[in-house]
Amino acid sequence: GAVVSQHPSWVICKSGTSVKIECRSLDFQATTMFWYRQFPKKSLMLMATSNEGSKATYEQGVEKDKFLINHASLTLSTLTVTSAHPEDSSFYICSAKEVTDGGRETQYFGPGTRLLVL
Amino acid sequence: GQNIDQPTEMTATEGAIVQINCTYQTSGFNGLFWYQQHAGEAPTFLSYNVLDGLEEKGRFSSFLSRSKGYSYLLLKELQMKDSASYLCAVMDSNYQLIWGAGTKLIIKP
Numbered sequence: 001g002a003v004v005s006q007h008p009s010w011v012i013c014k015s016g017t018s019v020k021i022e023c024r025s026l027d028f029q030a031t032t033m034f035w036y037r038q039f040p041k042k043s044l045m046l047m048a049t050s051n052e053g054s055k056a057t058y059e060q061g062v063e064k065d066k067f068l069i070n071h072a073s074l075t076l077s078t079l080t081v082t083s084a085h086p087e088d089s090s091f092y093i094c095s096a097k098e099v100t101d102g103g104r105e106t107q108y109f110g111p112g113t114r115l116l117v118l
Numbered sequence: 119g120q121n122i123d124q125p126t127e128m129t130a131t132e133g134a135i136v137q138i139n140c141t142y143q144t145s146g147f148n149g150l151f152w153y154q155q156h157a158g159e160a161p162t163f164l165s166y167n168v169l170d171g172l173e174e175k176g177r178f179s180s181f182l183s184r185s186k187g188y189s190y191l192l193l194k195e196l197q198m199k200d201s202a203s204y205l206c207a208v209m210d211s212n213y214q215l216i217w218g219a220g221t222k223l224i225i226k227p
């Protein structure tokens with residue numbers, strides 16, 4: 001089946017630095033990718049929808065200047081956490097939507113990136 | 119390699135009970151998640167099992183057997199709104215999530 005990868009798996013950084021997380025669809029093209037944040041009670045919060053070749057659509061309450069999303073190609077979307085602070089420490093998960101020739105849509109999730117900001 | 123297996127699609131009748139199975143082979147185990155996802159929406163957290171046994175939460179229950187690499191999600195008193203995809207995901211020893219492809223559940227009147 002389709003595979004979505006994320007890099008890095010883990011990142012520890014100092015407060016004030018920026019961190020880039022990559023999300024790749026490995027064997028299919030994804031015009032749409034999604035970025036989620038997992039909270040301690042395991043719920044997933046959709047942060048933004050990343051569309052190839054256009055600006056991302058952010059959910060209410062998510063700062064677009066803080067969480068920069070770039071969907072530069074059909075297989076890669078990046079999330080950059082700018083000027084990270086300890087409260088940004090979380091588990092970030094991406095997913096990619098595959099649309100088959102028959103129009104069937106399937107969403108595949110990545111393994112997640114654990115960010116710890118000191 | 120690591121993999122999660124769950125049925126692609128299941129059909130059930132309103133008011134009935136359905137069990138969605140999930141088997142896994144992962145490098146290590148730090149818990150198993152079930153999420154519900156309606157088309158076009160973000161997944162909603164249903165359950166998290168890290169110890170063997172059954173956990174009940176309203177109409178939904180989740181069971182885990184770590185020795186068998188097996189879990190199921192049990193939905194009782196099915197309602198039409200339960201039509202959705204149900205995702206099984208395991209957190210491995212590196213705290214990475216390994217996702218199943220999801221089970222599309224169709225509820226018929």
